[in-house]
Amino acid sequence: MTLEVTYRITGDDPAKVADAIRVEQTIEFPLELVDRAFIRDVVVGQVTGSRPAGDAVGGQLVTIAYDDGVVGGELPQLLNVLWGNVSMLPGVRVEEVVLPESLLVSFPGPRFGVAGLRALLDAPARPLLTTAIKPMGLSAAELGVLTGVLAEAGLDIVKDDHSLANQPWAPFRERVARCSEAVASANGRTGGRCLYMPSLNVPAEQVLDAAHEAATLGAGALLVLPGVVGFDALRLVTSDAGPGLPVMSHPSLLGSYVVTPTQGLAHGIVLGTLMRLAGADLSVFPHHGGRFSFSAEECRAIAEACRAPLGDLAACFPAPGGGMTPERVPDLLATYGADVALLIGGALHRGDVADNARRFRAQAEELVS
Amino acid sequence: MTLEVTYRITGDDPAKVADAIRVEQTIEFPLELVDRAFIRDVVVGQVTGSRPAGDAVGGQLVTIAYDDGVVGGELPQLLNVLWGNVSMLPGVRVEEVVLPESLLVSFPGPRFGVAGLRALLDAPARPLLTTAIKPMGLSAAELGVLTGVLAEAGLDIVKDDHSLANQPWAPFRERVARCSEAVASANGRTGGRCLYMPSLNVPAEQVLDAAHEAATLGAGALLVLPGVVGFDALRLVTSDAGPGLPVMSHPSLLGSYVVTPTQGLAHGIVLGTLMRLAGADLSVFPHHGGRFSFSAEECRAIAEACRAPLGDLAACFPAPGGGMTPERVPDLLATYGADVALLIGGALHRGDVADNARRFRAQAEELVS
Numbered sequence: 001m002t003l004e005v006t007y008r009i010t011g012d013d014p015a016k017v018a019d020a021i022r023v024e025q026t027i028e029f030p031l032e033l034v035d036r037a038f039i040r041d042v043v044v045g046q047v048t049g050s051r052p053a054g055d056a057v058g059g060q061l062v063t064i065a066y067d068d069g070v071v072g073g074e075l076p077q078l079l080n081v082l083w084g085n086v087s088m089l090p091g092v093r094v095e096e097v098v099l100p101e102s103l104l105v106s107f108p109g110p111r112f113g114v115a116g117l118r119a120l121l122d123a124p125a126r127p128l129l130t131t132a133i134k135p136m137g138l139s140a141a142e143l144g145v146l147t148g149v150l151a152e153a154g155l156d157i158v159k160d161d162h163s164l165a166n167q168p169w170a171p172f173r174e175r176v177a178r179c180s181e182a183v184a185s186a187n188g189r190t191g192g193r194c195l196y197m198p199s200l201n202v203p204a205e206q207v208l209d210a211a212h213e214a215a216t217l218g219a220g221a222l223l224v225l226p227g228v229v230g231f232d233a234l235r236l237v238t239s240d241a242g243p244g245l246p247v248m249s250h251p252s253l254l255g256s257y258v259v260t261p262t263q264g265l266a267h268g269i270v271l272g273t274l275m276r277l278a279g280a281d282l283s284v285f286p287h288h289g290g291r292f293s294f295s296a297e298e299c300r301a302i303a304e305a306c307r308a309p310l311g312d313l314a315a316c317f318p319a320p321g322g323g324m325t326p327e328r329v330p331d332l333l334a335t336y337g338a339d340v341a342l343l344i345g346g347a348l349h350r351g352d353v354a355d356n357a358r359r360f361r362a363q364a365e366e367l368v369s
Numbered sequence: 370m371t372l373e374v375t376y377r378i379t380g381d382d383p384a385k386v387a388d389a390i391r392v393e394q395t396i397e398f399p400l401e402l403v404d405r406a407f408i409r410d411v412v413v414g415q416v417t418g419s420r421p422a423g424d425a426v427g428g429q430l431v432t433i434a435y436d437d438g439v440v441g442g443e444l445p446q447l448l449n450v451l452w453g454n455v456s457m458l459p460g461v462r463v464e465e466v467v468l469p470e471s472l473l474v475s476f477p478g479p480r481f482g483v484a485g486l487r488a489l490l491d492a493p494a495r496p497l498l499t500t501a502i503k504p505m506g507l508s509a510a511e512l513g514v515l516t517g518v519l520a521e522a523g524l525d526i527v528k529d530d531h532s533l534a535n536q537p538w539a540p541f542r543e544r545v546a547r548c549s550e551a552v553a554s555a556n557g558r559t560g561g562r563c564l565y566m567p568s569l570n571v572p573a574e575q576v577l578d579a580a581h582e583a584a585t586l587g588a589g590a591l592l593v594l595p596g597v598v599g600f601d602a603l604r605l606v607t608s609d610a611g612p613g614l615p616v617m618s619h620p621s622l623l624g625s626y627v628v629t630p631t632q633g634l635a636h637g638i639v640l641g642t643l644m645r646l647a648g649a650d651l652s653v654f655p656h657h658g659g660r661f662s663f664s665a666e667e668c669r670a671i672a673e674a675c676r677a678p679l680g681d682l683a684a685c686f687p688a689p690g691g692g693m694t695p696e697r698v699p700d701l702l703a704t705y706g707a708d709v710a711l712l713i714g715g716a717l718h719r720g721d722v723a724d725n726a727r728r729f730r731a732q733a734e735e736l737v738s
Contacts, residue, residue, distance in 0.1 A: 020660065024660065025532075026504075026505055026532070027503060027504035027505045027506065027530075028501070028503055028504070028505075028530055028532065028714065028715065029503045029504035029505075029714070029715045029718070030715045030716075030718070030719070033715070033718050033719065034504060036506065038506060039504055039505075039506035039507075042506070043504070043505055043506035069536055069537050069538070070505065070532075070536065071534075072534045072535040072536040072537065072540075073535065074534055074535055074571070074572055075572070076534065076570055076571065076572065076573075076594070076597045076598060077532065077534035077535070077536075077570055079597050079622060080531065080532050080534070080570065080594070080597065080621055080622070081532070083622055083625075084531070084532065084594075084596075084597070084621035084622055085531075085620075085621060085624070085661075086624070087596070087620075087621070087622050087623060087624030087625045087628075088620065088623075088624030088627075088628060088655055088661045088662070088663070088691075089624070089628075089661065089662065090628045090629070090662055132397070134396060134397055134398045135395075135396035135397070135398035135403060135408055135412070136395055136396045136397075136398075136408070136412050136439065137396065137405065137407060137408035137411070137412035138408075161396075161397055162449065162453070162454075163394075163395070163397070163439075163446065163449050163450070163453065165440075165441045165443055165445065165446035165449075166441040166442070166443055166446070167438055167439065167441040167446075168438050168441065169438070171441075201445055201446055201449065202443070202445065203443055203444070203445065203601055203604075203605070204445075204576075204598075204599055204601035204602040204604070204605045205577065205605050205610060207573075208574065225445070225449070225453075227453075227456070228445045228448050228449065228453070228599060228601070229445060229573075229599045229601065229602075230573055230597060230598045230599040230602065232572055232573035232597075232598065233573040233598075233599065235572075235573070236572070236573045236574050241574060251454075251456075251457065252449055252453035252454060252456070253448060253449070253452055253453055253456050254456060254457075255454070255455070255456030255457030255458070256452075256456045256625045256626050256629075256632060256633045257625050258457075259456075259457060259458075259459045259632060260459070260625075260629045260632055263625060263628060263629055264625045286457055291389065291393065292454075292457045292458060293457070293458065293459055294457070322457075345397065345398070346397065346398045346399045346402070347399075349398070349399070349402050350399070350402065
């Protein structure tokens with residue numbers, strides 16, 4: 001079975017570039033020197049289609065089919081085949097990926113997904129409500145207090161800012177302990193099911209151990225940064241080797257893959273398909289009109305990739321954030337529907353954070369009732 | 370002490386963008402809501418300089434100083450501070466990074482470096498000679514035979530193509546065993562010190578174990594793909610937790626960080642400074658005029674970053690490849706000098722590979738004698 005990758009090629013001679021890509025992503029060897037039919041016809045990618053893009057960005061959309069043996073069933077090599085060396089070619093962008101069943105079976109995908117998270121949080125229909133604890137510079141004790149306030153006000157998930165690491169004023173272990181205790185205490189008072197989600201922004205050798213340690217300390221979910229630690233580390237944390245908690249992926253460092261329209265990979269592939277393949281239950285990305293530049297169309301493409309059929313993999317929640325405010329909630333629901341995890345961070349702190357958080361919850365419930 | 374990052378900002382209002390960056394990379398929180406001086410003045414980055422770029426790409430070069438506490442001494446968070454969320458802003462590129470001594474002490478850097486590898490390989494003055502085994506699709510036994518031929522002909526390092534993974538026709542363990550045996554046998558015949566270098570293109574949880582397994586099987590060096598497994602996994606493999614072998618870094622997936630002149634990070638930072646910080650002894654990148662688009666100037670910048678003063682860290686070898694041929698060797702030496710690891714792959718297979726490999730070695734020795 002074959003993996004089909006459609007590249008947008010905006011250079012002068014798309015057919016020549018496509019011929020280079022199908023070799024570059026497989027044998028990296030002069031094709032004319034290959035005398036073995038198996039290598040020439042099976043191992044090397046084969047061009048199976050070509051059509052003009054016919055949109056504002058332009059270029060030619062060329063599909064290359066790669067034999068699944070070239071991938072060997074592992075995510076790191078799947079990334080190499082999709083984009084490894086071609087990442088160094090300007091004027092090429094991955095626009096579509098069709099994964100064969102033979103590869104999809106290697107990836108369990110989201111452990112909870114939309115349905116599982118809704119059940120866990122007892123939120124059968126409304127948008128999920130998430131926020132991040134900030135600003136960096138607060139002590140672990142202060143972050144714990146803030147986490148408790150947000151949990152008590154009715155947020156579903158209170159996450160670390162992705163950039164919280166082992167800063168001296170709030171190191172990982174102490175922060176996770178204080179915030180987990182605060183959420184447990186708030187849930188005890190309210191009967192709620194809020195989850196505290198620490199950022200696994202830790203050294204490579206600690207990612208899996210930190211996931212288990214966080215679970216032991218009482219964290220209810222985990223944040224992973226695949227741009228920093230690799231997509232396969234996300235898969236590892238969500239696998240049976242991890243603690244079995246819901247996992248959110250964060251786009252840190254991944255922007256360079258998507259923001260240049262003629263280079264990189266489509267927004268939906270990086271922030272939807274690959275996150276889901278690696279097991280994310282929620283995928284954070286910046287919504288249109290916040291602090292970043294993603295267009296409304298690009299955001300919709302991410303949400304679509306989070307939910308589109310993909311083998312037997314569960315759908316995951318799009319989690320649009322990046323400068324959202326309570327005023328944007330109607331627009332967010334119009335764009336994404338109710339199967340969305342709303343992420344509002346700093347804006348909840350304009351005025352009384354507890355009041356704002358309670359209003360955020362009430363607003364989301366009203367809008368879908 | 371502060372980490373100084375100089376961003377090229379090509380948008381309309383560079384001062385406003387810089388103000389957004391210094392907040393985005395630290396507190397991700399409305400600055401006007403911060404009443405604590407410590408957070409406003411220490412945790413948030415501070416703009417320390419601004420000047421017109423004055424080159425063909427244009428824009429303003431704005432320097433932001435970040436307190437070292439924001440990094441917390443770990444590479445994943447260093448990457449977040451340099452480029453994490455700003456990766457999602459078009460029109461911003463990291464052009465210079467100055468690391469304070471307080472952060473540099475956390476990174477031992479290359480274990481061998483230029484001097485250590487020269488001693489290990491008994492090659493005190495000439496360029497190192499490296500090649501890759503290919504094409505993908507050969508069996509492990511066939512790759513072993515090819516490795517032996519190349520080792521016997523006088524290559525210093527015979528590496529896996531980075532894309533060799535666990536393909537069914539040559540899975541990792543079998544490939545490493547066959548190629549290691551072949552090099553040991555060739556070294557026994559010639560008295561040489563050739564190193565076989567497998568690609569650690571394996572699942573996240575196996576990277577460190579595979580490094581040790583490879584060493585046990587007789588591999589003499591290791592290839593790591595930080596774009597796929599994360600820069601911190603490269604650091605881990607080169608640390609005392611690894612098997613203590615020389616390590617080469619490969620640019621797979623990293624092209625999107627460098628190829629757009631107004632976005633990403635400078636070539637020298639990604640393929641020089643960060644590789645060296647993470648401990649690479651050799652950094653592969655595509656030389657000007659091969660299969661990729663890097664300019665001569667960008668290649669020189671990478672080489673300079675491989676060798677420039679960086680705390681107490683050893684210099685690493687630039688390893689220009691990507692479609693090089695024996696005819697390009699004089700140009701390569703003119704560009705890089707003798708402290709270079711030449712990488713010629715497929716071109717050695719035009720005609721008799723053993724003859725070509727012997728001529729490659731003779732040529733390199735003549736040119737520096």
